[in-house]
Amino acid sequence: MNTDHDPAVITAVLMAAEGAINRSLELDPASARDLADLSGTVLAVECWAPALEVFAIVEADGRLHLTSYSEQPCNVRVRGGLSDFLTLATAEDPAVTLINSDLEIIGNSAPLIALQTIVAKMQPDWEAPLVEVLGDVAGHQLANLLRQIFRWGQTSSQSLRRQLSEFILEEGRLSPPAAELEYFYQEIDTLVLKVDRLESRLKRLAHRVDSQIQ
């Protein structure tokens, strides 16, 4: 697949992403071990908009290599738009998201789901590099503080999402609830069917009237 992007720019982005992922894997040996089991797996990600092709290759030491060019045969190729990939990347249940999304999968989807599950379950030990630089006491205290901030951020974002959803659906009535919307769609479907039936009855009636006049 040819893209108009400057290879140097793509390489820079991939190098940065690869560095961040592999650094996180160094801090989470369990995930690195799980990833090493997928050694040799080549995953191709083909994005239509923006036009981009990226290969993720799992190396024997459990590291991930990201590249914009590969001649190795792919185990699985995923095609789709950027929004589909973002939905998959943040999905709680990647298998369900894969089935329901517009992503096109060519090849064996098992390594793709395994890879996504590993990434989603990653729990890097951020304390290790801090202790290395700041020492046991200060490193541990800072890590605790960061953990608390991270936990607070997670809880706050979940709470904000829930409250926002309640406000939009229940208090502001700015958007109908999913069940109400589903019922509305069902009613439209029923109405469409009834209109279709009425149309065919009218056609039949018109045909009968025409034949009686003649």
Add this chain to the structure above:
Amino acid sequence: MTDKTNAESGETTHFGFETVNKNQKESLVRGVFDSVASRYDVMNDLMSAGIHRLWKRFTIELSAVRPGQTVLDIAGGTGDLAAKFSHLVGDDGKVLLADINDSMLKVGRDRLLDSGAVGNLHMVQCDAQMLPFPDASIDCITIAFGLRNVTDKDMALRSMERILKPGGRLLVLEFSKPVNPVLEKIYDTYSFRILPMMGQLIANDADSYRYLAESIRKHPDQETLLGMMEDAGLVNCEYHNMTGGIVAVHRGIKA
């Protein structure tokens, strides 16, 4: 054509913007690289703001080198490409780091030894125009920022084509012609004003870095180099512009 014949016939070539006798260029280029060898990597990082690492990484990706293959890195200098290839070809493969310049090769050898890249790496001091390897013996050849310093580029390309195995690939990473006129203007200012100044400040050698800038301008542009590779007998030749065409990587396959 031998040096003696060159001297007798008075054939000339360019050394930066200067016109010199063909048999003089090799020693003049050697002088430049003897002068910059010890600070070559630092200067590369400074001059390109580290982007040369991205250009080289993409070149390695295009090489698609596999374990067990033999790779020749011509004008390999301080060995950054060779170190990566050494990892890719593994214990069953072989990487030949070649450079005409003794000073650069010594810096590369020391650096590779220090980084632990040993076993499948071999150093060869040789001229790219007359590569001392058997016909059809190499799977992949790379020459990064080296071809513009070669006196007879056509001869060098033919020599590379000769030693490639059928299906083997040649990758030429070299400065080229920016595709955007505005970028070209900025690049010219940078090359002829800032680059020699940086050379003077960091390496205490403005002349060598002025030569680097001039030699880049004298180097064939993307399409010309593509034609030269095809003339040398390579097929399926193509190139990828990087950083707006400041650098291009050309790839050709031995039929």
